[in-house]
Amino acid sequence: MSLLLSLPQLRGPILSQLRSTTSIFTRKMSSTEHFKQSPHKLLVIPGPIEVSDEVLFANAHPSMSHVSPDFIPIFGDCIRMMRTVVDTAEGQPFLIAGSGTLGWDQIASNLVEPGENALVLHSGYFGDSFADCLETYGANVDQVKAKIGAAVSQEAIEDALKKKKYKLLTFTHVDTSTAVLSNAKAIVETVRRVSPDTLVALDGVCSVASEEIHMDQWDLDIIITASQKGLGTPPGLSILVASKRAMQVFNSRKSRPTSYYASWKKWLPIMQAYESGKPSYFATPPVNLIYAFHASLSAITKAAPSLAERYELHREASRKIKAAAKELGLKQLPLDPDFAATGMTALWYPDGLGAGDILPRLAKRGIVAAGGLHVDVKDKYFRIGHMGITAVEKSRGDVDSVIKALKETLAEATAEK
Numbered sequence: 001m002s003l004l005l006s007l008p009q010l011r012g013p014i015l016s017q018l019r020s021t022t023s024i025f026t027r028k029m030s031s032t033e034h035f036k037q038s039p040h041k042l043l044v045i046p047g048p049i050e051v052s053d054e055v056l057f058a059n060a061h062p063s064m065s066h067v068s069p070d071f072i073p074i075f076g077d078c079i080r081m082m083r084t085v086v087d088t089a090e091g092q093p094f095l096i097a098g099s100g101t102l103g104w105d106q107i108a109s110n111l112v113e114p115g116e117n118a119l120v121l122h123s124g125y126f127g128d129s130f131a132d133c134l135e136t137y138g139a140n141v142d143q144v145k146a147k148i149g150a151a152v153s154q155e156a157i158e159d160a161l162k163k164k165k166y167k168l169l170t171f172t173h174v175d176t177s178t179a180v181l182s183n184a185k186a187i188v189e190t191v192r193r194v195s196p197d198t199l200v201a202l203d204g205v206c207s208v209a210s211e212e213i214h215m216d217q218w219d220l221d222i223i224i225t226a227s228q229k230g231l232g233t234p235p236g237l238s239i240l241v242a243s244k245r246a247m248q249v250f251n252s253r254k255s256r257p258t259s260y261y262a263s264w265k266k267w268l269p270i271m272q273a274y275e276s277g278k279p280s281y282f283a284t285p286p287v288n289l290i291y292a293f294h295a296s297l298s299a300i301t302k303a304a305p306s307l308a309e310r311y312e313l314h315r316e317a318s319r320k321i322k323a324a325a326k327e328l329g330l331k332q333l334p335l336d337p338d339f340a341a342t343g344m345t346a347l348w349y350p351d352g353l354g355a356g357d358i359l360p361r362l363a364k365r366g367i368v369a370a371g372g373l374h375v376d377v378k379d380k381y382f383r384i385g386h387m388g389i390t391a392v393e394k395s396r397g398d399v400d401s402v403i404k405a406l407k408e409t410l411a412e413a414t415a416e417k
Helices: 002-028 053-059 072-086 101-110 125-136 154-163 184-194 244-251 264-275 287-302 307-327 355-364 398-416
Strands: 092-097 117-122 140-145 168-172 199-203 222-226 237-242 344-348 381-385
Touching: 053 287, 072 092, 072 237, 072 264, 072 287, 092 101, 092 264, 092 287, 101 125, 101 199, 101 222, 101 237, 117 125, 117 154, 125 140, 125 168, 140 154, 154 184, 168 184, 184 199, 199 244, 237 244, 237 287, 287 307, 307 344, 307 398, 355 381, 355 398
Parallel strands: 117 140, 117 168, 168 199, 199 222
Antiparallel strands: 092 237, 222 237, 344 381
């Protein structure tokens, strides 16, 4: 009985102590000062990439309503910052839960009506996939294919555009399967000269924030990307920016969009509402991921190094890895340095060696690289990603770690053969 009587008397001090402890914990965890991600192998595949402690900490934000007054400005800021990343004044960003692949569906279902013509420039695996998506939504698709390791020439593009009227031309800025970089500026110039009404869509899943892009200056109509590569955020966000011309084409379409989830009729009011500081709902956004995305975009667009400096740091990291590979006798998959991506490198295995000789040995040294992806040569090469904080934060030593592990791996594998 005495114990029961004492509980009310104890409850006050206990609760007070708990509140004090919780307050201390909250203060400690309100920044990344006391937060470090767990030790892990260095992830240098061409996406997902390493993310900063600040981004990972933001992803651990307490669960939040997607229409909360606290969340609305975070989402709105992300929309505005994406314009800065792709260098557009009036482009319309769409941030939707999904992978980069959802960007294809958005383009195919909102901008191309069934029976209309689309031209896909093919520089690797993802050209075929984009074409398949467009055909799924009823487009008549032609492809212009470059040989493995090359980008489609401007002459080939011009020839194709002269043969048929196309509603849309698409190209993969950096094809993740080959590390081939297409010349976005030159492609748009060719299209505007030969077929000025054709929309030009850039698949920038493996290029945005690691390769230089100027949407307005180059007159691009659509850029699609995803959160997990150069944008330095965990996977889960499909990101698209549409030009005024693209939105006018969308608004003048004769039939309704051919997707429900990807329909801009559903999503445009949501983006406009959040950017204006108002809540709206169609489908629940990935709230925690948006917080993480906000942390990464803030670092990219509002902090040092500047966006221009980040591009140069990516180029520097790329040159360093490619030079080391050449010194080790490794040849790049891209046939010409002008075709080689900045954010990743694709390398042929040395004669007599394969994935089983290289990738496990790199992993043993704490480096996670990627095997080949292009169906015709996937067993003959491997890929290294060097984008985001791996390229920008030199103090991490990621590039040096990759080069050291690559040297040791090749020496060991060659000796055992």
